[in-house]
Amino acid sequence: DAGITQSPRHKVTETGTPVTLRCHQTENHRYMYWYRQDPGHGLRLIHYSYGVKDTDKGEVSDGYSVSRSKTEDFLLTLESATSSQTSVYFCAITPEAPGGTEAFFGQGTRLTVV
């Protein structure tokens, strides 16, 4: 258990409203990630962070922003939700141990934009 908690676990929101998803970790890992999962696409990287206030874009970052003001929290914000952002969102962390360290994932957040 890598101590990753996502909230909320489920959310239904209306088109055009802002939405923030939270990822909380208990083990002070520097690297944190947000992915989205859609049928036929696997998981795709939205944004990632390599430290407090250090973030960068992934492959599908349009329409999303992130913030990391504390090591333990990584927030994903949809500024104005669209139906194309209906998806399952996963937060992940990667420990910095050398070698083949796997990524650990949160339980996922199912977001529906209506």
Next chain:
Amino acid sequence: AQKITQTQPGMFVQEKEAVTLDCTYDTSDPSYGLFWYKQPSSGEMIFLIYQGSYDQQNATEGRYSLNFQKARKSANLVISASQLGDSAMYFCAMREGGDTGRRALTFGSGTRLQVQP
């Protein structure tokens, strides 16, 4: 171009038989890692096995083994003696850049495995 390709959207296997899930990858980075994850119907992502690009031997973890063919850029997952609980979606993923860089994973589109009694 796709970095990770899983060409089998779905597969069936009889209980107790072995099954191979295909994965090919594309990278020009000499240092990379290959991962397999299992996602059961409950939705969580479960790490199964890892293979480093410099590893000389194929990785094994219990009933899971990774058939790593570097020249062919393939990293197939072999599950021996399938069990009903193996029914799930399986994802192949790659991390490029070794211990440097963003350390993010690139995923394939997945293979849904169904084990039949």
